[in-house]
Amino acid sequence: MTARPDGVLVSGEAYPDVLTPEALAMVARLERAFGDRRRELLAARKERQAGLDAGEELGFLPETAHVREGGWTVAPPSPGLSDRRVEITGPTDLKMVINALNSGATGFMADFEDSNTPTWANMVTGQASLTAAVAGTLSFTSPDGREYRLGEQLATLLVRPRGWHLDERHVIVDGNAVSASLFDIGVFCVHNARTLAERGRGPYFYLPKLESHLEARLWNDVLDLLEAQLGLEHGTTKATVLIETLPAAFEMDEILHELRDHSCSLNAGRWDYLFSAIKTNRTRADRILPDRSSVTMAVPFMRAYTELLVKTCHRRGAHAMGGMAAFIPSRRDAALNERALAKVAEDKRREATAGFDGTWVAHPDLVPVAMAELDAVLQGRPHQIERQRPDVDVTAEQLLDIASAGTRCTEDGLRNAVSVSIQYLSSWLRGSGAVGVDNLMEDVATAEISRAQVWQWVHHGVTLDDGRTVTADLVRQVAAEELQRIREAVGEDVFAASRADDAMAVFEEVALSDELVDFLTLVAYQRID
Numbered sequence: 001m002t003a004r005p006d007g008v009l010v011s012g013e014a015y016p017d018v019l020t021p022e023a024l025a026m027v028a029r030l031e032r033a034f035g036d037r038r039r040e041l042l043a044a045r046k047e048r049q050a051g052l053d054a055g056e057e058l059g060f061l062p063e064t065a066h067v068r069e070g071g072w073t074v075a076p077p078s079p080g081l082s083d084r085r086v087e088i089t090g091p092t093d094l095k096m097v098i099n100a101l102n103s104g105a106t107g108f109m110a111d112f113e114d115s116n117t118p119t120w121a122n123m124v125t126g127q128a129s130l131t132a133a134v135a136g137t138l139s140f141t142s143p144d145g146r147e148y149r150l151g152e153q154l155a156t157l158l159v160r161p162r163g164w165h166l167d168e169r170h171v172i173v174d175g176n177a178v179s180a181s182l183f184d185i186g187v188f189c190v191h192n193a194r195t196l197a198e199r200g201r202g203p204y205f206y207l208p209k210l211e212s213h214l215e216a217r218l219w220n221d222v223l224d225l226l227e228a229q230l231g232l233e234h235g236t237t238k239a240t241v242l243i244e245t246l247p248a249a250f251e252m253d254e255i256l257h258e259l260r261d262h263s264c265s266l267n268a269g270r271w272d273y274l275f276s277a278i279k280t281n282r283t284r285a286d287r288i289l290p291d292r293s294s295v296t297m298a299v300p301f302m303r304a305y306t307e308l309l310v311k312t313c314h315r316r317g318a319h320a321m322g323g324m325a326a327f328i329p330s331r332r333d334a335a336l337n338e339r340a341l342a343k344v345a346e347d348k349r350r351e352a353t354a355g356f357d358g359t360w361v362a363h364p365d366l367v368p369v370a371m372a373e374l375d376a377v378l379q380g381r382p383h384q385i386e387r388q389r390p391d392v393d394v395t396a397e398q399l400l401d402i403a404s405a406g407t408r409c410t411e412d413g414l415r416n417a418v419s420v421s422i423q424y425l426s427s428w429l430r431g432s433g434a435v436g437v438d439n440l441m442e443d444v445a446t447a448e449i450s451r452a453q454v455w456q457w458v459h460h461g462v463t464l465d466d467g468r469t470v471t472a473d474l475v476r477q478v479a480a481e482e483l484q485r486i487r488e489a490v491g492e493d494v495f496a497a498s499r500a501d502d503a504m505a506v507f508e509e510v511a512l513s514d515e516l517v518d519f520l521t522l523v524a525y526q527r528i529d
């Protein structure tokens with residue numbers, strides 16, 4: 001540990017260009033101002049879950065009915081955020097950032113959350129990439145000699161800090177590990193906020209994994225404090241909140257209202273939403289999620305969620321942003337590529353037709369595909385916020401109707417969930433938080449679904465369509481078989497470097513413990529750095 005000014009201790013490599021005295025002082029200021037509230041809100045999550053486990057139901061809050069009924073709107077979109085047809089997302093290494101900014105997308109969400117392993121090196125060098133991107137000096141030469149430079153027409157930069165549940169344990173303030181969210185946003189703002197504000201282009205953020213409007217209030221206060229400290233006009237920072245937990249779906253209006261000076265949109269984070277649907281309903285044998293492949297966006301409870309999101313956003317003058325289709329293109333296999341593009345086009349068509357103003361893609365080759373679908377609906381307009389949805393009337397029962405996804409639980413579904421969990425954990429532990437598995441994008445959110453689903457099926461002794469009951473022993477047998485299959489497929493050298501033992505140990509803890517662990521990253525974080 002290296003002592004720093006103001007009771008701040010930093011461990012790990014020093015990275016003096018990123019972890020400047022000003023940056024660390026800002027992180028400390030944020031932690032001292034908001035650390036206790038964060039911990040209280042995390043405790044409130046546990047309390048709410050205890051109530052749900054005891055049989056309570058989620059519902060629209062009676063105490064905030066006046067907010068839902070009021071006629072307010074959020075602040076108008078800032079420059080660079082009016083037209084958000086296609087946003088590419090991805091981790092923050094140099095090449096990805098350059099490729100994403102040059103991709104032709106309207107926006108780039110630089111991601112410290114779902115697609116990122118929070119090693120100290122990833123966190124700090126990611127900040128350095130973004131600072132160089134904002135300064136316009138970003139460049140990269142690949143090991144095979146390819147040169148990467150920023151082009152003329154760049155996507156608008158949005159940054160997703162890590163969620164409230166995570167600590168950044170390399171920075172200790174007054175004896176506590178700092179909030180990872182406050183570390184990410186504080187460091188980014190110190191280096192980039194004034195430059196972005198002078199250009200009228202931010203800073204803009206995506207806020208992940210919120211579970212209540214009180215968590216949005218905390219974010220609002222963080223943004224206000226950052227603006228005041230950095231001399232930015234009030235409302236310069238803008239936030240898109242991911243509605244990706246089941247509890248947050250009941251507080252969409254309230255979340256926009258809390259952040260109304262900073263709000264520009266909500267995003268339908270479908271993968272974490274499915275994970276949350278399992279997690280919040282962990283004790284409910286009548287709310288089992290079937291095979292992941294059968295839970296499409298068209299199943300009634302997912303449709304209810306996205307319809308409510310579009311309606312809420314447009315009523316409040318905010319953009320409604322769509323989510324991520326998991327299909328990734330292939331530059332090596334033309335037939336596979338064609339299938340992936342067709343699947344993504346179908347997903348984006350559904351979103352645009354339902355009223356979404358923009359959407360996400362995971363890969364540069366998907367930008368034109370998604371753009372074409374949005375263009376076909378928008379017909380030259382930057383968005384369709386004016387399209388109100390009085391026809392939509394979503395009830396709590398519809399949001400909670402997980403059973404509407406069907407009952408198809410199969411050995412293939414189980415095998416896939418086990419295999420994806422192990423492969424993803426192996427990648428995450430080696431520092432890559434996004435990876436293609438069987439031509440689908442896997443990241444923290446999708447891996448959370450897989451491992452939580454295994455836990456749910458074991459915990460409730462689900463019967464597969466072949467009549468077998470899912471038990472911990474069956475899962476261990478499937479895991480051993482899948483591991484052997486992976487070993488044969490990748491070869492001994494790759495397998496030896498795959499951290500398979502660690503991945504299996506984390507899998508055992510997050511999929512087979514008696515109690516469902518809140519986040520796999522909390523367990524896996526103990527095994528990095």
Ligand SMILES: CC(=O)SCCNC(=O)CCNC(=O)[C@H](O)C(C)(C)COP(=O)(O)OP(=O)(O)OC[C@H]1O[C@@H](n2cnc3c(N)ncnc32)[C@H](O)[C@@H]1OP(=O)(O)O
Pocket residue numbers: 088089090091095096097099100111114115271272324328329330331361362363364434435436440441442443445446
């Ligand atoms: C649930 C959620 O939160 S979704 C959001 C979080 N998840 C993500 O953001 C995932 C982002 N996507 C990715 O990380 C990647 O696309 C993967 C891991 C899925 C696939 O990556 P790869 O196997 O490297 O893809 P592929 O080999 O086809 O890449 C081709 C080129 O596109 C680039 N590329 C791929 N995805 C991206 C991206 N998201 N942003 C920028 N560039 C990208 C590659 O760097 C590569 O560049 P090069 O030709 O200059 O070498």
Ligand SMILES: O=CC(=O)O
Pocket residue numbers: 114242244268269270271272273323324445
């Ligand atoms: O962050 C997005 C999601 O789908 O999860």
Ligand SMILES: [Mg+2]
Pocket residue numbers: 114208209242244269271272445
């Ligand atoms: Mg997510």
